[in-house]
Amino acid sequence: MKKHLVLTISVLFIVSIPSYSQNQSKTDLKKEAKTIEDLTIQSLKLRQQVNPEMKNQELINEIKILDSTLLNKVTLFLNEYGWKSKKEIGELANMGLFLAIQHSSTEEMESFKEIIEQAYHNNKIEKSKYALYRDRLRVRNDLPQIYGTQYYFDEESSSFRFNKIEDFENINKRRRKMGLPKIEKYAKQNNIALHQ
Template sequence: MRSPRILLFLTIMQLIGMNVSFAQTKSISDRYLEIGNTKKAIEGYKKDYNAQISRSAKELRAYLVARAYALDGKKDSTFRYLSIAYASNNSVKVLRDPAFYYFWEGDTWNAFANNVILKSENNHGKYKDLDTSRKLWRMRAEWEVLSYNSNVAKLSGLGESSISRFFDRIKDRLQREQYVFLEHYVTENGWPKNSQLGKNATLTAAMIVYQGSKEQIEKYLPYIKESCIHNETSWYLYAYIYDRLCVYNDQPQKYGTQLVDIDGVHKGLYRVENRDKINDYRADMGLTTVEKYLLYGDDIWAAY
């Protein structure tokens, strides 16, 4: 029996780092960005940025403006707003954000990236294998930039066009390449650890498995569970991957992470094994209640 069409990674926009999941939580600017209308998105985000708000809120909104400018190809404006966004920020999320993927070359980006890493290490400690961390950050961005463009093509009415199929084929090839990289790394070093690579990198490793085949998930789910036991991977990642394997096996999910399309507009849970205890199971994994999840999403792939 074939599995129902699962909303892989919740929604594409959730994957690329925006704290939006379903219609009632998206701003007008988010909607414009989702369909590729970057100029309207910039206009809306800048209006929010120019409001009388706290410094931390202004930095967050500056980041949204920078992302929209990046997707519009405006390099100078992108870095101007990134400098504002990172005035006191020490997160490396920008280094795996697909919005900035096309600016990942040249002295301007290298200087910015090195400063971000330095600030992150000053606050969270040294990366023990920075080269691998950076490779995994880049892998995530490469996958997500393809997902974004594929989604824009579909939302623009291209549907099953040759352009949409082209993006899907590249995504399939990229997934295979990333899995080979992960397989080699695990063979040599064991499952990626937070203490070695940082949470953004280990999250990417989990994402590679999550988007993989049934056999790939079956192979690495025990590794991920063992890593969670030793606090080297977050339990909620295990919950998502465990539930995805349940879907592959046509079995009820335990943690209520997997969604299905109902009618092309509305979304609901794939069937669960125990509706009465599902929120207890989710709490054990560090997830919000299923009721909140259905309203707002977990945004588990957001940056640290």
């Protein structure tokens, strides 16, 4: 009788371990996603204060520190859980995964290329975000962008200008495929000079 009771308790304990482990993993995932979400909100609030026509080094330094913290959290998250969709972790946390990479150095952006490609092919990242990533990486590598998402503030003319765009004549076809508005509308919304 004692042997049977010990065996039953042992089996129950062994069976409960995977269940506990799965619940703990879900709890950890939610906790990490919440941290990324909070950092993303802070990042977005700080970026709203940026004025390209004014130099605010204190604000820029604060953004750099926050970007570094967010990137560190996102790197750990991706190593542990892989890329998670909006449905899995919520819109803000999912945005945080993307923004951390988008605001990182060229080398860091390159290091995430495989996971971004995989997320895109598995429909876990929006087409428009993928287009932003591709364009920014190309611009950083001194290549013309494909989708026309990247622009800069030209101090000489005191206006926003697009970084060089490949095959400008067919830009709207490529933008449409990625769920982006026509280049003319995008330029008008962001006050960007439209000539190449």
